[in-house]
Amino acid sequence: xxxxxxxxxxxxxxxxxxxxxxxxxxxxxxxxxxxxxxxxxxxxxxxxxxxxxxxxxxxxxxxxxxxxxxxxxxxxxxxxxxxxxxxxxxxxxxxxxxxxxxxxxxxxxxxxxxxxxxxxxxxxxxxxxxxxxxxxxxxxxxxxxxxxxxxxxxxxxxxxxxxxxxxxxxxxxxxxxxxxxxxxxxxxxxxxxxxxxxxxxx
Ligand SMILES: [Zn+2]
Numbered sequence: 043x044x045x046x047x048x049x050x051x052x053x054x055x056x057x058x059x060x061x062x063x064x065x066x067x068x069x070x071x072x073x074x075x076x077x078x079x080x081x082x083x084x085x086x087x088x089x090x091x092x093x094x095x096x097x098x099x100x101x102x103x104x105x106x107x108x109x110x111x112x113x114x115x116x117x118x119x120x121x122x123x124x125x126x127x128x129x130x131x132x133x134x135x136x137x138x139x140x141x142x143x144x145x146x147x148x149x150x151x152x153x154x155x156x157x158x159x160x161x162x163x164x165x166x167x168x169x170x171x172x173x174x175x176x177x178x179x180x181x182x183x184x185x186x187x188x189x190x191x192x193x194x195x196x197x198x199x200x201x202x203x204x205x206x207x208x209x210x211x212x213x214x215x216x217x218x219x220x221x222x223x224x225x226x227x228x229x230x231x232x233x234x235x236x237x238x239x240x241x242x243x244x
Pocket of ligand 1: 126
């Protein structure tokens with residue numbers, strides 16, 4: 043089945059229709075700016091929810107706040123690694139090919155650089171971490187809201203940075219879902235770069 047998910051060379055008759063490079067200064071800055079804006083928006087909503095809950099969060103214990111912040115930073119770095127691993131697990135399961143992982147100035151990444159995957163595989167691989175971690179962090183935020191407002195704000199902040207950090211994935215997904223609807227579309231994902239190919243019309 044794996045053979046149906048990718049090809050090793052672009053078949054004749056295909057043309058490159060799009061190229062994205064997250065290491066490009068402009069692209070990297072735009073996605074990171076969107077990340078901060080989304081995170082700020084989610085955190086603002088969370089703070090408003092916490093304030094309106096009636097609990098006096100201003101009287102939170104500073105030592106607890108510090109410990110929770112340290113936990114939050116550790117969880118977030120673990121999350122970044124797990125996010126890339128989820129991309130990797132899907133690419134590996136779909137292709138069996140060699141993966142690449144890395145970190146550039148603008149993003150962490152995972153790709154499958156030696157092959158060209160079809161649209162369906164591309165959609166599953168790009169969407170998987172977005173879906174999985176959105177469910178996890180929304181669930182932890184909802185539970186924490188009723189148990190502990192400090193952990194709620196921490197969980198909501200991680201949710202915000204997760205959603206914002208997925209701006210690149212969301213952009214690629216939007217292209218795959220709305221722009222390149224041809225299931226014969228091929229994508230080469232080196233990690234920071236994505237190349238898109240379509241069969242030439244006639
Ligand atoms: Zn991703």
